Amino acid sequence: MTEKVLIIDDDVNLLAGLKRQFRKRFDLCTAESGEQALALVKSHGPFAVAVCDMRMPGMDGIEVLGALKKLAPNTVRMMLTGNADQQTAINAINEGNIFRFFTKPCPPETLANGIKDGQEQYQLVTAERELLEKTLAGSVRILTDVLSMVDPEAFGKATKLRDWARKLAGYMNLPQPWKLDMAVMLSRIGWVAVPxxxxxxxxxxxxxxxxxxxxxxxxxxxxxxxxxxxxxxxxVAEIVYYQDKCFDGGGFPDVKAGGEDIPLESRILKILNDLAEVSPDMVPGKDVFKLLEGQAKIYDPVILRAARECLSHTDGDAEGEERHEVAELPVSLIMAGHKLLSDIETENGQLILSRGLVITDAQMAKLRNIGRIHGIKEPIRVLKSLPTKA
Structure with missing residues (x-):
């Protein structure tokens, strides 16, 4: 198995011995303290399994596993300790949600078998989560395809926001970026009810x-x-509900909430929505951020700073990154996956799809049908993907 394993213990001799015994069986990392372990999870994660000693200076095992549960909820957590009293086990289970509880001295084969079981559990949990996320994503994609045809301008804006949100989620290392992604794409759904x-x-x-x-x-x-x-x-519904709530407690909804009581993703969406209002460009400039910073109480300052650092510049075609070129094409050459840089309109000026959308198969079918009846203004300006650099 290739899933990484993290062992946390302040006994450096024990860690050295486990490295020698398990180096051919597991992709193993070690940490000598809870603080070092959490830093490793942030910089070298994800880990399939984490095995933690109970008695350590600073953070004890229960504190480490509790923090790990919040930081990397999919990691399978195990306790290794020489203190096998009942209360320790109860606390570890209740606060750290551990999968296995080992007592020292623990035979290497027993520990190895436990780690293997943990890796299998991790595969099961992540496979189920991936299936759920893909199923939900597929359902939301169909829904947004239909809604983009009902209100192309609103959902063109949502597509621009999604590009920003994905960059920012990666920059901030959000533990569940799919929630923000779906919230962005569904953030405009309520507009359908507006005449x-x-x-x-x-x-x-x-x-x-x-x-x-x-x-x-x-x-x-x-x-x-x-x-x-x-x-x-x-x-996701709660994120959408609080998307206009200000960090200082103002704004909609008119409920007593502010600061970190507002969902993290809602605080992100508030900034992205307001950026889109004042920036017509796909890459918001630093001058745009100055406008938002002039109303600092409205926004989470940590997220606003991260958004400025992440979104207000481009790195060009870095090696291994997706590359694009701008093209002006007739409808016959437009393909699913092309990103619109101009609105698509009928010959009499009716808006069909708004700039910013990434064309889907469903939208292509709509374009062909409308084009056969009303005709479509050409050429259409799009962004095409190019092969990545080797």
Missing amino acids: AEIQMKVRAREKLTHIEEEMIHEIPETGRKWIANIPRLKP
Whole structure:
């Protein structure tokens, strides 16, 4: 098995011995303290299995496994200790959710068999999670494909936000980036309930009546109700609900919440939404961030700083990264996977798909059908993927 194993113990002689015995059987890393172990998880994770001694200076084993549970919830956790009293075992199970409990001295083969069982458990858990995430992602993709046809402008904006969100999630090392990804793509779903004439007034920045303003404020609540009906997506529904809540407690919804009481992904989405409002570009400039920093109380300062560092520049075509080129093409040469750099409109000016969208097979079918009846303005400006550098 190739899944990595982390053993944590302050006994350097024990760690050296286990390295010699297990070097051909496991991809093994060791740490001499809880602090060192958590740093390794952040820099060299993920680990399939973590085996931790109970009695160590500084953080004890229960504290380490409890922190590890939050930092890397999929890692299978095990306890290794010379203190086998009942209360220690109870605390380890309750606070660290351990998979195995070993007492010292532990025969190497017993420990090896436990690690193998842990690797199998890790494979099972991650396979189930991957299946769930792919199933949910597929369902959301179908839903957003349909909604992008109903309201192409709103979902074109969501596609731009998703690109930013994926970069920022990687930069911040979010433990469950799929939640942010889905929340971004479903963040505009409530707009479907808003009459078209009111949507047009909002986009034209015309003054709204009191009733119309209430409809706009209800968009996140509407989205939450709809998304919550999808199994396992309640956390995503909450992210969408709080996407307009300010870090200082202001904004919608009108509930007592602020700071870190607001879901992390909602705080990210608030910044991305406001960036999109003031930046028409795919890469927001540093001047755009200065506008947001002028209203610092509204945003989580840690996330705002991370967004500026991550999004306000491009690194060019770094080796191994995906490369692109801009092209102007007729409809007949547009393909699924192309990213729109201009709106697609019928010959009489009706918007079909908004700039920023990545074309899907469903949208291609729509383009062909509309083109046969009404005709489509050509050429269409797109971003095409190129082969990556070796």
